[in-house]
Amino acid sequence: MSNGFDDIPFFDEEPDEAPRRPQQPVQAPQPAGGIAARAMAARDGNRPPAAYLNGLNPEQRKAVETVDGPVLVLAGAGTGKTRVLTTRIAHILATGSAYPSQILAVTFTNKAAREMKERIGVLVGEMVEGMPWLGTFHSIGVKLLRRHAELVGLRSDFTILDTDDVVRLIKQLIQAEGLDDKRWPARQFAGMIDTWKNKGLGPADIPEGDARAFANGKGRELYHAYQARLKTLNACDFGDLLMHPISIFRNHPDILKDYHARFRYILVDEYQDTNTAQYMWLRLLAQRPKGVPQNVCCVGDDDQSIYGWRGAEVDNILRFDKDFPGAVIIKLERNYRSTEHILGAAGHLIAHNEGRLGKTLFTERANDDDEKVVVHAAWDSEEEARAVGEEIERLQRGDADGKKHNLNDMAILVRASFQMREFEDRFVTLGLNYRVIGGPRFYERLEIRDAMAYFRLVCQPADDLALERIINTPKRGLGDTTVRALHDYARGRDTPMLAAAAELMDTDELKPKARKALFDVVTDFRRWQSLLENTPHTELAEQILDESGYTAMWQNDKSAEAPGRLENLKELIRSMEAFESMRGFLEHVSLVMDAEQNENLDAVSIMTLHSAKGLEFDTVFLPGWEEGLFPHQRALDEGGRSGLEEERRLAYVGLTRAKRRCHIWFVSNRRIHGLWQSTLPSRFLDELPPAHVDVSASDSSYGGYGGRGGYGQSRFDKADSFSNTYSTPGWKRAQANKTDATRNNWGTRSGHAVERIGYGESGPKSRTIEGELVAKSTSDTPSKFTVGDRVFHIKFGNGNVSAIEGNKLTIDFDRAGQKRVLEGFVERA
DNA sequence: ATCTCATTATTTTTT
DNA sequence: ATAATGAGAT
Numbered sequence: 001m002s003n004g005f006d007d008i009p010f011f012d013e014e015p016d017e018a019p020r021r022p023q024q025p026v027q028a029p030q031p032a033g034g035i036a037a038r039a040m041a042a043r044d045g046n047r048p049p050a051a052y053l054n055g056l057n058p059e060q061r062k063a064v065e066t067v068d069g070p071v072l073v074l075a076g077a078g079t080g081k082t083r084v085l086t087t088r089i090a091h092i093l094a095t096g097s098a099y100p101s102q103i104l105a106v107t108f109t110n111k112a113a114r115e116m117k118e119r120i121g122v123l124v125g126e127m128v129e130g131m132p133w134l135g136t137f138h139s140i141g142v143k144l145l146r147r148h149a150e151l152v153g154l155r156s157d158f159t160i161l162d163t164d165d166v167v168r169l170i171k172q173l174i175q176a177e178g179l180d181d182k183r184w185p186a187r188q189f190a191g192m193i194d195t196w197k198n199k200g201l202g203p204a205d206i207p208e209g210d211a212r213a214f215a216n217g218k219g220r221e222l223y224h225a226y227q228a229r230l231k232t233l234n235a236c237d238f239g240d241l242l243m244h245p246i247s248i249f250r251n252h253p254d255i256l257k258d259y260h261a262r263f264r265y266i267l268v269d270e271y272q273d274t275n276t277a278q279y280m281w282l283r284l285l286a287q288r289p290k291g292v293p294q295n296v297c298c299v300g301d302d303d304q305s306i307y308g309w310r311g312a313e314v315d316n317i318l319r320f321d322k323d324f325p326g327a328v329i330i331k332l333e334r335n336y337r338s339t340e341h342i343l344g345a346a347g348h349l350i351a352h353n354e355g356r357l358g359k360t361l362f363t364e365r366a367n368d369d370d371e372k373v374v375v376h377a378a379w380d381s382e383e384e385a386r387a388v389g390e391e392i393e394r395l396q397r398g399d400a401d402g403k404k405h406n407l408n409d410m411a412i413l414v415r416a417s418f419q420m421r422e423f424e425d426r427f428v429t430l431g432l433n434y435r436v437i438g439g440p441r442f443y444e445r446l447e448i449r450d451a452m453a454y455f456r457l458v459c460q461p462a463d464d465l466a467l468e469r470i471i472n473t474p475k476r477g478l479g480d481t482t483v484r485a486l487h488d489y490a491r492g493r494d495t496p497m498l499a500a501a502a503e504l505m506d507t508d509e510l511k512p513k514a515r516k517a518l519f520d521v522v523t524d525f526r527r528w529q530s531l532l533e534n535t536p537h538t539e540l541a542e543q544i545l546d547e548s549g550y551t552a553m554w555q556n557d558k559s560a561e562a563p564g565r566l567e568n569l570k571e572l573i574r575s576m577e578a579f580e581s582m583r584g585f586l587e588h589v590s591l592v593m594d595a596e597q598n599e600n601l602d603a604v605s606i607m608t609l610h611s612a613k614g615l616e617f618d619t620v621f622l623p624g625w626e627e628g629l630f631p632h633q634r635a636l637d638e639g640g641r642s643g644l645e646e647e648r649r650l651a652y653v654g655l656t657r658a659k660r661r662c663h664i665w666f667v668s669n670r671r672i673h674g675l676w677q678s679t680l681p682s683r684f685l686d687e688l689p690p691a692h693v694d695v696s697a698s699d700s701s702y703g704g705y706g707g708r709g710g711y712g713q714s715r716f717d718k719a720d721s722f723s724n725t726y727s728t729p730g731w732k733r734a735q736a737n738k739t740d741a742t743r744n745n746w747g748t749r750s751g752h753a754v755e756r757i758g759y760g761e762s763g764p765k766s767r768t769i770e771g772e773l774v775a776k777s778t779s780d781t782p783s784k785f786t787v788g789d790r791v792f793h794i795k796f797g798n799g800n801v802s803a804i805e806g807n808k809l810t811i812d813f814d815r816a817g818q819k820r821v822l823e824g825f826v827e828r829a
Numbered sequence: 830a831t832c833t834c835a836t837t838a839t840t841t842t843t844t
Numbered sequence: 845a846t847a848a849t850g851a852g853a854t
Contacts, residue, residue, distance in 0.1 A: 109843065138844045162844085182850085238844045273843095309841065416840050438842080479830080591844065610841050632840055650841080673839060674845025 052090050052123050056083075063297075063330045064088045067097060067265070070286075070324030072317070073299040076361045077346075077656035078337025078616065085269060085299055086116055089131075090123035098264040100130035104285065107136055107269040110592045112614070116269070133263070137278050139591050141241035144248070151252060152244045157460060157583075159235040160590035164449065165465045166190050166237050173225050177218060184215045193223060197239025198311030200246060200277040203227060232494070234462050242277045249284040259285055264295060271300030271320075275311035283323060294324055302357050303350050306610060306650050308642070309635075318357065335361040337616055339370040342662050344692035346655040352687050353645045361656075373655070373662045375685060376696040380669040380676075381419070381624075385426035388412065388621050391663060392432065392604060395619060407433055409618035411605040413654050415630040419623060420606050433603035438611040443589055447554065447565040448572055452589065454544050458528045459583050462496035471521060474553035478521070482514040498525060524548060537582040541573050609654045620658035623665040625651075625682035628672075651684045664688075785828075792827055 053061060063073045063084045075081035089105060092098055107113045113135050121128040133140060142160065149156040161169070170193075171186035192214060196206050203223040211220035230236060236244065249256040266286050268274070274282065286296040298320060305314040321327040335343055343361045350356070378384040398404035412423055420436060427434045442448060450473055453466040460466075468487075472478045489509065490500035501522050504510060510518065524547060531540050545551045551569065554562045579585040605617070624630055631647035639646060655662055666681045785791065789801040791811060803810035 136844070141844095160844090241844075306841080307843085310843080418839075475830080608841065629840090634840060646841095671845080 050091070050094060052087055052094070056080075056087065057334050059330055059332050059334065060084050060087075063332070064091050066328050066330070067092055067095075068293050068295055070294050070320070070327035071297040072271075072320040072324075072327050072329045073297065073332060074317075074329065074357055074359055075299055075301055075332040076335060076359045077301065077304060077653070078335045079332035079361070080334075080336060081299055081301075081332065082116065082119065082269075084332070085267060085297075086119040086123060088297065089120050089265075089267065092265050093124050093127055100127050101132055102262060102264040103131060103133060103267070104140070104263040104265070105131070105134040105267040105269075106140060106282070108273055110136055110139070112136075112269055113139070136591070137281070138238060138241045141245050141281075142587070142591065144245045145236070145241060148245075148248050148252075148255065151248050151255075153231045154236065154244075155234050157234070159233070159456060159460050159463050159466075160241070160587075161230075161233075161235050161237050161465065162590065163190065163238075164444070165235075166193075168468075169229060169233075169465060170222075170226060173222060173229060174215065177215065177222065177225075179215050179218070189214055189219075189222065192219070193226065193237075194239055195311060196223070197237075197243055198275040198277055200243065200280045202243065202247075233464055234460070235465075239277070242281055246277065246281050246284065249281075256284060260288060266296045268296070268298045269300075271298035272302050272305040272314055272317045273300070273307050273312045274316045276313055277311075279313065279316045286324070296324060301359075303353070303359065303649055304613060304653050306613065306646060306653060308639070308646050318355075331357075331359055333359050333361050335363045337659050338363065338656060339660060340366040341370050341372045341692040342655060342658050342660075345373045345662070345688050346652050348689035348692070349655065349684060349687045350648065350652040353648055355645075371661050372692055372694040373664065373688065374694045374696050375625075375664045375666070375688070377681075378665060378667045380667050381422050381671065382426075384623050384665050384667050385422040388423065388623060388663070388665065389426045389430050389432060391621070393430070395661075405618065407602045407604045410621070411607065411612065411615070411617040411619070411657065412621040412623065413607060413609045413612045413657065415609055415624050415632060415650070417608055419629075423606055423623075427604070433601060435601070435603045435605050437605055437607040442568070442571075445565075445568060447568055450550065451541075451545060451569055451572055452586070454548060454550065455541060455582055456586060457498065457525060458532060458540075458544065459586060461498045461525070461529065464490070464497045467497050470548075470550075474549045476517045476521065477513060478517050482510060482518065485509060486518070498522065532582065537579070537585065538573055538576045540582065541576055545569060545573075609650050612657050613653050616657055616659055618659045619661040619663070620654065621663050621665065622651075622654045623667075624670075625664050625666040625685055626670065626679040627682055628677075628679060629670065630682050631684070648684065648687075789828065 053064065056064060057080075060080055060083065063071065064087045067088070073081070073084060075084065085105075089103060092103060093100060105116065107116060117128055117131070117134055120131070120134075128134075132143070135143075145152075145154070145158070146156045149158055167186045167190045170189050171181055174181045174184055174186055174189070192210065196202075196210070203220055206220060206223065211217070211223075213219060215222050230240070249259075263285060266282070268282060282296075286294055288294050298317070300317050302314055302317050305312060305317075308314065321329060338346075338361075340363055343363055347360055376387065378387055392407070392410055394400050395405040395410065396407060412420075414420055414423075417439065424434065424436070426432075443452070450470055453463075453469040456463045456466040457470070468483065471483060471486075486497055486501055486504065489504060490497040493500060493503075495503075501518050505515065505519055505522065528540065528544050528547075531543070535543070551566070554566050554569070557565075576582070576585050579588060627633075630651070631644055635643040635647050637643075664685070666679075666685065668678055669676055670679050671677070785801050785804060787801055787804060790798065791801055792798050799811040801810070802812050
C-alpha cells in the first residue's frame, strides 16, 4: 500500500481559505513559553515584544515584520540572512497569519533547506513539521509533479534520472539516429539540454542556431526524441522537475489558482542564484491579480552571485521591483562575522564591479588587535602548500597569538580542485588532519549506482536504464548481442525491457544459454517485486544484492578497491534504515546527493570557493591568486567582462568567509596541465586596499619578495630577483620527484586522519565515506588492538575496544558511549 | 570478455 | 603530465 508518496499533504486536509488568524493554527506541542502563547497574545491585539524579535537590528526586524507585499532583502555576507528568513517564518506562524502548510519556502540546496528547517524548529518547535513546502526548488517540484503527473504524460511513480542516466540515454538516441557518438558526444548534448531547461526552453522553443549546432542540425529532433523517450520510460530529468510544473501551471489555470490560494507566503533564499526557469516557476506562483497582495520575500546578495555559468541570472534580483511593483527593498549591511580589515578588503575589491545594487558592509566590532589581511608570495605551489601548512601548525600550537586554534576553524579555499592535491600531499606528510569537501559524491560511486539500479528496477519495472545497467552486472553471459535483441524487441512492442524479457522466454529468438540467463534475471526480479510490500526494505535490499550475485562479485574481486566497495554497500543499506520504504529511499537519493560530515574530527577543511559559499571560518587561506587561475583564464575568455566580474565576486565570497584572519597566497610558478608555467600575481591583489592589507615579507624562503613594498606597475609585480636556476629542467625534475616521494608516504603516519566528504574514487589510495576512512588495507594489516583493549581517543576519551573490523574499531567510551572509529585515531591508554 | 593502446580534455556544481 | 575514457585487438 505504502508507495512512499502517501505523505504528500495536499489541499484536502486543510481549509482552503484559512482564516487570517486561525483559532488553532497547529495541534503540535509547543516549546515551553513558546510561540503559541505569544500568538494568542498577538491575536488579542495586546502584543508584547516577542522574544524572537529581540536581538534583531532595525533592518533585520523590518525584514522580518514586513510580511505583506513583496520584499527584497539584500543581505550581504554575514549579515544574518538565514536568521531573517527563519525569524520571518516564525513571525508569520506566531502571528497566526498562515498555517505552516501555507508557507512556501524555497532554497537551492538540501543543506540549506535542512538548516532552515532546523532553525525554524528552534523558534517554533514542532510546528515546523507541518511545513511540507519548505525545500529545494527540485524537491518541491517533485511534490507538485507527483500530484499532477498525468497532466504531462507521466505516472505519479515516475523515476528521476540523474546526469549519468541521462547521458547514457542520450547516447542511445544519438546512435539510434545513426550519428557518430564520437563526433557528437552525449555528454555535451546533455549539457545543452540542461542549459535549455535552465532557461525554460522546450524542444519547440530553442533558438534555431542552437538546434543546428548539434548533430548535423538535428539538435531539435534529438531534444524531441529525448523528451519522448523520457515519457515512455516514465522518467524525468532534473530540469523537468521545474519545466513540468511550469507547463502545468500555464496550461491549467485552475490548478495554479489552487496553489495561489494555498501559498499565502512565499520565501526564496539565495535569489541571486535563480535561473530563468526557476524565475518563471516562482513568478507563476507569486504573481497575483491586481489588488491581491503578493507576499513574496526574496533574499539574496548580488555580490555573491557565482553561478552564472550554470544559468543563474543575477538580473532576476536586479529587476525584482519591476516584477513585483511596490516592492520594499531592505539592505542588510551590518556584518556580524568579520573584522573591519576583512570587510574593508572585501568591500574595496568588490567595488571594482559595475552593475551592483551597491552595499557596503560594516561592523561595529572593530578592534585594534585585528589582523590585517595578509598577502604572501611563494615560489611555487609546493612552497605555497608548505607555508600554509606551517601557518596552520603555528595557529594550532598557539604560538602566533598565544591562543590554540582548532583545525575546524580553518579552511583553505581554492579556485580549482586540482589545487587541492598539493595541500593534501603536504598535510599527509605533516600528519595534519584535513577534510576535503565537494567533488564526486557517495551516491555517484559505481557500486552504489549499480545497487541502486537493482532497487530501482524492483520498484519501477519500467526503468529500462536501470535494467541495462545491471543486466550483465555481475556477468551473466548477457552481452551486447542479447541486450540489443531485447532492446529491439521491447522497442518494437513499446513495452518495458523487463516485460519484454519475460515475453522473449516464449520465443526462439535467443540462444538457449542467453535464454536461461535472462529467465533467471526475470524470475529474480519477479520474486523481489513480490517481496517488496511485505519485507522490510533493508532486508530486501540485502537479499537483492546477495541473490543477484552482486555482493559475491566484489567479494571475488581482489583489486584494492573491492573491500571499500563492499563497505560502501553496507553503508548504503545502513543509510536505508532511516527510511520507511524502498521507494522513499530512492526518492531521497535521487534528490539528496550530499554526505554528512564528521564533526568530531578536528581537521582543516579544503574546498573550492564555490562550495564555501554560506560557510564561515575563523581563519581562511586563499591560495592561487594568480592571473589565469584566479581570475580563471577560461572565465575571461568565455565570459569577458561579466566573467571577470563573476570571478571577482568569487574572490569576494572567499574573503568574506573569514571571521578573524585571512591569508592570501600567490606563487610565481605553477604546474598547469603538467607543465611548469610562470605566473603573474592576480589583478585582484592590486584591487585590495593597502590600509587593510599587509604584504608578508618573511615567509618566502626565496626571500625579498613582498619586502619591496613599493608601488610600481603593481605592488605584486613580478620580481626578477628570482633566480632563473629554478626554471631549469633539472630543477623541475627534482621538484616532480620530490612530490612523488611525498605521495608514497600516504597513510603511513598513524594518528593522521583524512576525511573525504564526497571525494571517493579520486584521492590518493584511500577513501572514506561520510567521514570514515574505509578499508584502506583491511586485509594486509591485522589490527594492533584486540577486543578488550583499553584505548584513548583524542575526542572521546578513554574506552574499551568491543569489536574489530579491519581498521575500524568499535569502542565503548566511558563518556561518549559506543562509537566506531578508525584505528589510527586511538592509542593504547 | 579482457586487455591494451590511443585519444582527449583539464573551472566552478546542484538538483 | 596525467588521468580517464573508448575503441580495437586478442
